[in-house]
Amino acid sequence: MSTYAYYPGCSGLGTSQEYESSTRAVCRALGVKLVDIPDWSCCGSTPAHTVDHLLSSALAARNLALAEDLDAAAVITPCPSCLTNLKVAVHRMSDREFRMQVNKLLDKPVDRSTPVKSVLQVLAEDVGPETVAEMLPHKPLAGLKVAPYYGCIMNRPPEVMQFDDHENPMAMDNLMAALGAEVLPFPLKVECCGASYGVARKDIVAKLSGKLLQAAEDLGAHAVVTACPLCQMNLDLRQGQASSAAGHKFQLPVFYYTQLIGLALGVPQSELGLSKLCVNPRLALDAMHAVQAEKREQEAKKEAAKQIHKAKAA
């Protein structure tokens, strides 16, 4: 498997440490070799591109330039927001003039055009759910009903992101199915959770996230699975706020997809970081275990019935 230049993003060091550590652990377990971009810096996040496209692109491009020395197959990042900034910078720099302006701001100019991908895209396309399924013949997450939630920017705008179906993405669905989980047809996969409005307008986030949680609950989900630190925070940390806005208590654990893959692959708890989740993940895992136990019991009964039948026949 090729080597990938890894861009962790700022939230990986702060609010989403469990995403960061589980991503690294899952990549290691699946043979995806990550090399950190040396001296990487912030991509500019939302503030930069709301102020100045050139500045925003330069902040992102600095990291792309540093990654060139690693001779990697692609620059990859777990965070959709970082991904957007990196990809938009590449997209804008396809214009020669803009590229020259960006390079003027950088100590080390961007020479090449290294592809930028999400970790999810690498796991879904370069590793593939078939490989994951082969590694896990016992389907360790059987019985876990999950609602995969991609957020609004993982796949959009499609001409920039160029990954999966932008209205009905399936990458995470297929990976979860490979673990044995029961993947629910979540209709609001790419709906907005409210994003960074959590700071300025809590009420909007509470309403929008509440809608997502309600839809997942209506489908009978045990858990929501996400691939975005901000989505995860809004759905998990702010679940109480969403509950009070909806007048209905939600109790839905919200996992990073890497946590569930890691769990299935037997990654140690210290790296999974399940204890960092706000809504107790045990709610979902207990439900899953209950389903599994019931199934085992049924099978045992069937087996016993068979034995009795055999004995009688003898």
Added chain:
Amino acid sequence: MKIGVFVCHCGSNIGGTVDAARVAEASREFPDVVFTSDTMYACSEPGQDGIIQAIKDNQLDGVVVSSCTPRMHEPTFRRTVERAGLNRFMFEMANIREHVSWIGKDKEANTNKAIELTGIAVEKLRRDQPLFAKQFDINKRVLVIGGGVAGIQAALDCADGDREVVLVERESTIGGKMAKLDKTFPTVDCSSCILGPKMVDVAQHPKIQLYAMAEVEEIGGYVGNYEVKIRRKAPYVNWDLCTGCGLCMEKCPSKKSTDRFNEQVGSTTAINIPFPQAIPKKAVIDPKFCIKLTKGKCGICAKICPTKAIVFDQREEIISESVGAIVAATGYDLFDISKYGEYGGGRLPDVITGLQYERLLSASGPTGGHVKRPSDGKEPKTIVFVQCVGSRDKSVDRPYCSGFCCMYTAKQAILTKDHIPDSSSYVFYMDIRSPGKMYDEFTRRAMEEYGTQYVRGRVSMIYPQGDKLMVRGADTLMGTQVEVEADLVVLAAGAEAAVGAPQLAEKLRISYDKYGFFMESHPKLRPVETNTAGVYLAGSCQGPKDIPASVAQGSAAAAKVLALFAKDKLENDPMISLVDMKRCVGCGKCVRVCPFGAIKEIDVRGEPKAEVIETVCQGCGLCTATCPQGAIQLSHFTDNQILAEVNALCQL
């Protein structure tokens, strides 16, 4: 040689920015010119009479008219000189309107340029030769491609005009899209009741030969004498024996076959008669689903058929037909609604197309005329119609308006209320386009009498919630977002060119636009003709059309065919290529480059030579540009004539 030059003012069109009198005066200096004059309107009756008089008075051998584009009036003036006794090719035209007066304001410069263009025309005329058309016989049979309502109309009108008609239909029955409709707007009369009799007329008309389940494979020849090869697909049933009794359908155990007639709402049996009024009413086996043809076992239909019509080893066949004219009436297909991922078409069973909804409304449809939604068979109470799906949307490369969707949506909203009185309907629209007789009144009725809620705005997203569909959109009149909880969503899918239309256009050697619709000869004045003589258009193959427009065009195309067939002989255009045998080296390059198959290789005393088939040559000139020896010359545009024009321009 004696040449006359006539300079036209075209009112102020030319006269405003060109000194026509000075052009006439200057032209007197050109060689062989013995008469010049300027005239207010050369094309008017007095203008033409003036030209005729001048020819007679001065014994002119040829005439130059400096006026507008030859596309406009070349035929007019050719007839004029012919009336004065000259050969029609002893005439040249200098375009001093489109090429001079309309594009520049400098009168001095314009006048000089007009003089130069007139000079060029004179030099060409000095080398013109009288040319004479050859006559050839017409085969007075017509091929109609496509058995929808436009093709049916064209076929019946031609047949009623006592001409033999060959009607080719791709499906196993004629009727096209109209046969799938429940009712028609704005009269709300039953579609199959008004179409059915016409279909029966086609079947019974002694002058019409119908080939269903057939496609045009190859077209050769030219106006008056086309040779057509038709590929007739195998229905695995001997249609001469099949009585259309339908016993085979009742007993067929394979019930998952694609139901094309019902727009894939549900499925049907592998052996199938599409609908009760089908013409021809004959059974067809779908080889993809027939158990006998896929697995070798079964054959129940063969056992049960009272006339022993089933033929499992039937093969497709190629039929040749000779015709003199062709009417293309291949209709349209629907936009693929799954291209709008946000609407869930193709993914959500209760998001359907307007045509699928017609089948749900139709008494002969899969639900017997009871509106039941595909997912669970429940009767929907809230129905949302979304207009302009694949119409007026650049993002899906469909910037054109499909024209009839506003009307059929209004009709479906009305019919919904008739079928389910306690239902409510919403229509999301951009604009309501209903410019036809009684059309706007009809859409108003849907709103005012039937209480259909019209919401002006686009739908952004459709997603399932429980067993409902949430339709989220904008109400741009209220300036708000709206969400409607629907049981069924009907997308008014726009029209696009029929599958295979560009390929057929290539066979017919007619032009088509970037969307695959066939191009008419002139958008206003020649709407059913094409640029290939003897090929006419009818219905939606030329652009989206409703039923009245399609029928009108079908009749118009038939009128054109009958007018063509009113003559016993046709004349070819003598501006064709001719081979100089002495120069031809028989390299065959011209044979390969000719797009019309008009050049053949012949043997002259053991040497290969090219020969032009005069009635097939269209005078495009490709061969003359290709010939390395200059052995092929295009009459009226010879190398000598063109070089004389260039020389004249360089010397002036």
